[in-house]
Amino acid sequence: MASILSPLYHVYDLIQSCLGINSTFVSEQHVPGTDLTGKWIIISGSNNGVGYEAAKSFATWGANLILACREPPAWEQHPTAAVKECKDLAKAHGHSSTIEWWEINMADLNSIEIFCRRWLKADRPLDILCNNAGLAAAANNTSTMTTDGFQLVHQVNFLSHVLLTLRLLPSLARSAAPRIICTTSSLHHFGYFDLDHFNGGPKMSGNAYANNKLYFQMWVAELQSRLLKHPEYLHITINGVHPGFVASNIWNTLERRDGAGLALNFLLRYVAITPQQGSLAITNAATNPVFGPDPKKQGVGVENARGGGLYMNRIWEAPSQWHCADLDTRSRLWVKLDEELHLEEKGLLDVLGR
Numbered sequence: 001m002a003s004i005l006s007p008l009y010h011v012y013d014l015i016q017s018c019l020g021i022n023s024t025f026v027s028e029q030h031v032p033g034t035d036l037t038g039k040w041i042i043i044s045g046s047n048n049g050v051g052y053e054a055a056k057s058f059a060t061w062g063a064n065l066i067l068a069c070r071e072p073p074a075w076e077q078h079p080t081a082a083v084k085e086c087k088d089l090a091k092a093h094g095h096s097s098t099i100e101w102w103e104i105n106m107a108d109l110n111s112i113e114i115f116c117r118r119w120l121k122a123d124r125p126l127d128i129l130c131n132n133a134g135l136a137a138a139a140n141n142t143s144t145m146t147t148d149g150f151q152l153v154h155q156v157n158f159l160s161h162v163l164l165t166l167r168l169l170p171s172l173a174r175s176a177a178p179r180i181i182c183t184t185s186s187l188h189h190f191g192y193f194d195l196d197h198f199n200g201g202p203k204m205s206g207n208a209y210a211n212n213k214l215y216f217q218m219w220v221a222e223l224q225s226r227l228l229k230h231p232e233y234l235h236i237t238i239n240g241v242h243p244g245f246v247a248s249n250i251w252n253t254l255e256r257r258d259g260a261g262l263a264l265n266f267l268l269r270y271v272a273i274t275p276q277q278g279s280l281a282i283t284n285a286a287t288n289p290v291f292g293p294d295p296k297k298q299g300v301g302v303e304n305a306r307g308g309g310l311y312m313n314r315i316w317e318a319p320s321q322w323h324c325a326d327l328d329t330r331s332r333l334w335v336k337l338d339e340e341l342h343l344e345e346k347g348l349l350d351v352l353g354r
């Protein structure tokens with residue numbers, strides 16, 4: 001039956017993916033923000049792009065912020081400049097928040113471990129974790145491998161955020177209504193579930209970027225369902241967001257002189273939204289009461305709240321690819337992650353199970 005329907009699935013996924021280009025202007029009326037004074041937020045990839053713009057909004061709303069960024073290449077904005085801008089905004093809005101750059105390299109698992117040890121040692125509840133850092137992947141799947149032995153996009157966009165989140169769960173659990181926001185993509189609809197080539201390689205189906213965004217969005221759904229089974233974690237809400245088709249630096253690493261590249265240039269110039277507009281997907285998912293915990297399942301939250309495990313196209317809830325609701329593929333993904341990251345051995349599945 002599934003194979004008879006598969007052309008229809010492809011058309012449906014193509015439509016859902018294209019809906020990610022929606023460039024409707026989103027204003028403060030849609031995302032008014034909230035008082036975040038005293039809250040702690042970690043946001044990865046926040047020296048540039050949508051992460052930086054989200055950090056600026058969080059700073060304006062009074063949050064304490066940790067900008068989790070790498071030492072960037074020379075042509076990118078340095079995290080110290082991002083921290084300064086966030087501090088200036090916080091001050092201008094009457095806040096005396098703590099805003100710091102903590103180095104993290106998502107291409108190096110040891111760097112994640114060092115970052116997490118530092119955070120856990122600080123002994124603070126974590127209110128919001130934004131898993132945002134990411135890279136584009138070449139259409140022909142040429143790939144660089146990290147020193148951990150993973151395809152770069154697989155590790156930066158997905159694996160490292162899994163490790164970061166699982167390490168920080170005990171700290172998130174100490175907050176009253178913690179949220180985790182994962183920047184996925186509408187391109188997850190184009191992703192292939194290809195566990196045999198999870199870590200890339202010439203025989204991998206599809207594209208590394210889309211596949212890893214699919215794995216990420218599936219993992220969001222799987223983690224939420226596991227969190228709900230455990231009293232110490234059930235108040236944690238995790239959602240995936242597509243920020244929109246954003247004219248950010250992420251496109252700069254792609255070859256843009258062939259036909260497809262020229263079309264991309266055109267779309268970036270005339271159709272794409274700004275990083276500020278893209279950032280509203282993150283800030284909305286982090287602060288909108290409707291996308292917070294569902295009180296019936298999670299014991300906290302407003303009456304009409306939607307809870308977690310969702311996918312949002314910008315600020316609007318939208319259908320995720322069918323694999324995200326498929327319990328069998330989701331649990332195979334969970335097991336595969338354990339094999340790659342040795343999560344059980346690290347004690348990170350003690351509560352959530354294998």
Ligand SMILES: NC(=O)c1ccc[n+]([C@@H]2O[C@H](COP(=O)([O-])OP(=O)(O)OC[C@H]3O[C@@H](n4cnc5c(N)ncnc54)[C@H](OP(=O)(O)O)[C@@H]3O)[C@@H](O)[C@H]2O)c1
Nearest residue numbers: 045049050072076105106107133134185245246248249250
């Ligand atoms: N732009 C779009 O149309 C679009 C659409 C859907 C989803 N997204 C997703 O949105 C997220 C943010 O992307 P963006 O569009 O804002 O692009 P961006 O401006 O290039 O931002 C990406 C961020 O990730 C960081 N990053 C990359 N590699 C890293 C590493 N090894 N360690 C730590 N940080 C690293 C970058 O840091 P450096 O400055 O050091 O490179 C930068 O801060 C990504 O996950 C992307 O996949 C974007």
